[in-house]
Amino acid sequence: MKRKFPRWILLVVLLFAATPRLSAQQTALSPKEMQVERAKVQMAEKRYEAAIQTYQDLLKSDPKNAVFLNMIGIAYLDFGNYEQAKKYFIRAAKADNKYSSAVNNLGMVYYHQKNFRRAIREYQRAVAIDPDQAGAHANLGFAYYNSNKFPEAATEFQKAIEIDPRIFEANDRGGNTMQDRSVSNHGLFFFTMAKVYAQKRDAAHCAEYLRKSLDEGYKDVGKAATDPAFKDVIGDPAVQAVLDRIVPTEQKGAAAHQGT
Numbered sequence: 363m364k365r366k367f368p369r370w371i372l373l374v375v376l377l378f379a380a381t382p383r384l385s386a387q388q389t390a391l392s393p394k395e396m397q398v399e400r401a402k403v404q405m406a407e408k409r410y411e412a413a414i415q416t417y418q419d420l421l422k423s424d425p426k427n428a429v430f431l432n433m434i435g436i437a438y439l440d441f442g443n444y445e446q447a448k449k450y451f452i453r454a455a456k457a458d459n460k461y462s463s464a465v466n467n468l469g470m471v472y473y474h475q476k477n478f479r480r481a482i483r484e485y486q487r488a489v490a491i492d493p494d495q496a497g498a499h500a501n502l503g504f505a506y507y508n509s510n511k512f513p514e515a516a517t518e519f520q521k522a523i524e525i526d527p528r529i530f531e532a533n534d535r536g537g538n539t540m541q542d543r544s545v546s547n548h549g550l551f552f553f554t555m556a557k558v559y560a561q562k563r564d565a566a567h568c569a570e571y572l573r574k575s576l577d578e579g580y581k582d583v584g585k586a587a588t589d590p591a592f593k594d595v596i597g598d599p600a601v602q603a604v605l606d607r608i609v610p611t612e613q614k615g616a617a618a619h620q621g622t
Contacts, residue, residue, distance in 0.1 A: 394420065394423070397416055397419065397420055398420065400416055401413050401416040401417050401420070401433065404416060405433065405436070405437060408440070410437040410438070410440055410441045411441075413433070413434075413437045414434055414437045414438070417430045417433050417434045417437070418434070421434075426457040427457070428454045428455075428457040428458035428461045428464060429454075429461075429538065431450050431451075431453045431454035431457060431464070432450070432451065432454040432461070432463060432464045432467060432538055433538070434450045435447045435448075435449075435450035435451040435454060435464070435467055435468075436467060436538075438450060439467065439470065439471060439474070444471050444474060444475060447467075447471050448468060448471045451464050451465075451467045451468040451471065452468060455468065459491075460491060461491075462488045462489075462491035462492035462495055462498060463488075463495075463538040465484055465487045465488040465491060466484070466485060466488035466495065466497065466498045466501060467538075468484045469481045469482075469483075469484030469485040469487075469488060469498075469501060469502075469505070470501065470541075472484060473501070473504070473505055476508075478505045478508050478509045479509070481501075481505040482502065482505045482506065482509065485498055485501050485502035485505055486502065488501075488502075489502060494525055495525075496521075496522045496523075496525035496526035496529045497522075497529070497541050499518045499519075499521040499522040499525065500518070500519065500522040500529055500530070500541060501541060502518045503515045503516070503517075503518030503519040503522060504544075504545060506518060507545055507551060507554065508545060508546060512554060515554065516554055516557065516558050519554075519555065519558045520558055520561070520562065523558065523559075523562065530555070548574075548578045549575050549578035549579055549580025549581075550575075550580060552571045552572075552574040552575035552578060552580065553571070553572070553575040553580055553582065553583060553586075555567075555571040556568045556569075556570075556571035556572045556575060556586065556592075557586075557589070557591045557592065559571060559595075560586075560591050560592040560594065560595045560601075561591055561594075563594045563595060564595075565595040565598035565600055565601055566600060568592070568595050568598075568601055569595075569598065569600035569601045569603070569604055572586060572601065572604040572605075573604050576604060576607060576608070583604070583605075583608060584605065584608045586601070586605060587605055
């Protein structure tokens, strides 16, 4: 007696038999692709000189490849050679005028050099090219912050969060778009971020940044209790728990003042 198989099994077997096999040659990477992968590994391992050489070799056959030019710029930036980094970011931006990452990274060079005015200009160019690039909005916010333009900074931070809610939680410097989160006066910065999250009604993150601000010794954290920006989260237990840490200190100060 012959065993009968369900019709669907027979169809699968026939389909598999009819599918062309890929040869090893077809699935193997091309020499150029192998070079690109080698360069990525070298960058990940922070072997910047080797990565630069690999990308330079790739440019010999593709001299206007914006991605390769940009990656060489990143290697030089991580290597601390700002002038060479600037040179390659400019070349990458000229090779592809829609490549916002190269423009953003040019702004990063000026940011590292503490030329915040020029950094702002380049970051503005980057977000004009690609308004959905969260990293560029965040970078622009940091440049504004370090220029004491706090309302502008908060606006850009809000835009960054709207595009990528986890933008300030990630700690990845890899990829084509560089980010730098170095700031002066961490206490004020954390309070600014708390206000940004408060206006988005994100009480958990608001409380987290209020705690950080308080831990940094920022003396005006208590203003959150009366600042209209915090009105939508002020009743949250986590936010109140942070503000309650301030009350005893204020009471001690008042008592000491009364006793003198």
